[in-house]
Amino acid sequence: MCIIRLEDIMKRHQHYPDAGTALYAEIVSNLQDEQIIIDSENVRGIPTLMLNTSIGRLIDEFGYSRIKGKICFKHMGKTDAETLRKYISHYISKTV
Amino acid sequence: MKHSIRISDISQWLPAITKIITxxxxxxxxxxxxxxxxxxxxxxxxxxSSIACVKxxxxKRGIKCSCQHVPRPTLSISKGFNLWQLDKxxxxTYSHNICRILKQSFYPDKDLSAVKGCLNEALYNVFDHAEAKDIAFICLSLDPITDRLCVAVCDLGLGIAKKIRSHFPEILNDTKAVAMAVENSFTTKSRKHNRGYGLDNILSCCNDDDTFKIISNGASYIAVNDKISTFALDYDFPGTLLYFEISIYMLPEDEDIFEEI
Structure with missing residues (x-):
């Protein structure tokens, strides 16, 4: 199991698309782990343009089935969780 | 040469400022x-936000511009209008600070992710698509009685409708182009990270009685009370004006949850 602290990534990358790309890279380098936990503590208001360069790109390149059940967000805000759910559902329906 | 212009009818605001710009x-x-x-x-x-863009x-063209009898922007969110010229x-930092002020001063228990997310989507929209050459402002005001945050982002760039129609020439009018801009997954892919979820995401954060409005080039799109109306304008606004409201009292309490993809 690996834990990625989102706040650390945000501190290193000022702009959301760049932070998303960095998150993508960290997830990819840990894809062999059984579970990847993204700790969203102190991070709120994740915009879709960060999801595009992280989760969206993962789905594009590896397929949803490869990441389903593997990636979890801890300490996530309710609204962000809702945005994420909606994002993934739209993304999958678009790519299928 | 000195030109004196009087704007006396607020319903004619955008046609009037369009005339000034052109x-x-x-x-x-x-x-x-x-x-x-x-x-x-x-x-x-x-x-x-729109008069700030005009000024x-x-x-920028060496024309002196003064505005009289217009509310002066303040640093406060709840007393007047907070105005910021967009700077990538x-x-x-801007969206973070606005949410920090809202949280510390007004809504310590609310999950303000929607506010931050919408501000980020709206601001990135300008940088990613508008080609506005710095002529872009955001203005927000909070009505502490109704707990509603009102946000306007105005730029004098290409305009959403023009941008979309230059990408998709088969779209024959601005009204259709602006309506498509709000559709989920519709994008001109101005930047690699664009996927077309931004405007739809803002719209989905608005409640039924919140207003969501886009005025761009020759079209207007308004969503309020569960009704969407799009119509052609009789003037050509040279840019994009995005306006939305967020009812903060409707936002959930701030609590951490565990979410599995």
Whole structure:
């Protein structure tokens, strides 16, 4: 199991698309782990343009089935969780 | 040469400022815009952000511009209009600071992710698509009685409709183009990270009685009370004006949850 602290990534990358790309890279380098936990503590208001360069790109390149059940967000805000759910559902329906 | 312009009817605001932007002023002209007949309470972030764009636009061309009887922007969110000229270097700092102020001063228990997310989507929209050459402002005001945050982002760039139609020539009018801009997954892919979820995401954060509005080029899109209306304008607004409201009292309490993909 690996834990990625989102706040650390945000501190290193000022702009959301760049932070998303960095998150993508960290997830990819840990894809062999059984579970990847993204700790969203102190991070709120994740915009879709960060999801595009992280989760969206993962789905594009590896397929949803490869990441389903593997990636979890801890300490996530309710609204962000809702945005994420909606994002993934739209993304999958678009790519299928 | 000095030009005095009086805007007395707020319903004619955007046609009036469109006329100013497209007027044939020369460098070193002086333009004085007077809003004396418009009551203070009729001003909204739409008016403040758009007039800031006009002033910036004229001054960039060496034309002096003064605005009279218009509310002065303040640093406060709840008392007047908070105005900021968009600067990509401070984009995330801006949305972060606005949410911090809202949290510390007004809503310590609320999950303000929606506010931050919407601000980020709206601001990135300008940088990613508008080609506005710095003529872009955001204005927001909070009504602490109704707990509603009103946000307007105005830029004098290409305009959403023009941008979309240049990408998709088969779209024959601005009204259709603006409606498509709001559709989920519709994108001109101006940047690699664009996927077309931004405007839809903002719209989905608005409640039924919140207003979501886009005015761009020759079209207007308004969503309020579960009704969407799009219509052609009889003027061509040279850019994009995005306006939305977020009812903060409807936002959930701030608590951490565990979410599995």
């Amino acid at each position: 007027a044939d002023f020369s460098a070193n002209d002086e333009v004085q815009i007077d809003f004396k007949e418009i009551p203070y309470e009729q001003f909204t972030p739409i008016h403040i 910036c636009f004229l001054e 270097a401070y984009l995330e």
